[in-house]
Amino acid sequence: MGEVVDFREGRLKQIARLAFKGWEKKFNEAFSHTTTIGEVGHEVIKFFASGTPQSMQLLQAFVARCRHPREVQKTGYEQLEVSAKREIIDISLFILDQMRFEAMFRLGWISGFSSRVIPLIELAMDFEEYEWLQHETPQLHPTHALYPDFLNTYEADRKSFVRRLIPHLLEIFHNTASTSSSTGDDNRFFDR
Numbered sequence: 001m002g003e004v005v006d007f008r009e010g011r012l013k014q015i016a017r018l019a020f021k022g023w024e025k026k027f028n029e030a031f032s033h034t035t036t037i038g039e040v041g042h043e044v045i046k047f048f049a050s051g052t053p054q055s056m057q058l059l060q061a062f063v064a065r066c067r068h069p070r071e072v073q074k075t076g077y078e079q080l081e082v083s084a085k086r087e088i089i090d091i092s093l094f095i096l097d098q099m100r101f102e103a104m105f106r107l108g109w110i111s112g113f114s115s116r117v118i119p120l121i122e123l124a125m126d127f128e129e130y131e132w133l134q135h136e137t138p139q140l141h142p143t144h145a146l147y148p149d150f151l152n153t154y155e156a157d158r159k160s161f162v163r164r165l166i167p168h169l170l171e172i173f174h175n176t177a178s179t180s181s182s183t184g185d186d187n188r189f190f191d192r
Contacts, residue, residue, distance in 0.1 A: 019065040038116035048099040066124035110138035
């Protein structure tokens with residue numbers, strides 16, 4: 001049994017080295033096969049939560065390397081089948097959502113959510129196992145100023161209520177980005 005665990009862990013480590021290629025230099029932090037969304041630095045969350053073409057491209061490359069490591073190394077992303085590319089986009093959008101939820105969590109806007117403790121590599125690689133998380137939207141935290149409105153919202157619409165906060169979240173990122181590097185002021189938004 002120990003050999004099976006060692007083989008899986010070895011495979012995860014190998015995929016992590018490929019999937020996180022360039023991340024350590026870009027974000028100036030270490031990533032491994034056990035790195036979770038809840039553990040990454042606030043610059044990583046800020047970068048991916050924005051959903052810019054650059055951040056989505058990096059996220060899609062990450063997912064492609066997790067899901068199709070051999071093919072991506074041999075022939076590149078462009079040579080993957082259309083169905084594989086669609087799958088990569090879907091999983092990337094799922095991880096984008098989770099990054100945004102993490103940003104909300106760090107701001108104190110929402111209570112916890114399940115995917116923040118699952119390694120990023122596993123979220124991408126074993127997506128079928130975690131697919132149900134696509135339908136999980138965290139609850140607004142009782143201390144949030146809009147919590148009374150959240151409670152008065154029809155229960156089926158509460159997921160949309162939380163998601164409608166994303167533009168405000170991105171606005172906070174935009175406004176803190178210009179002051180973050182020299183003063184460290186944006187750290188107050190991301191206390192862990």
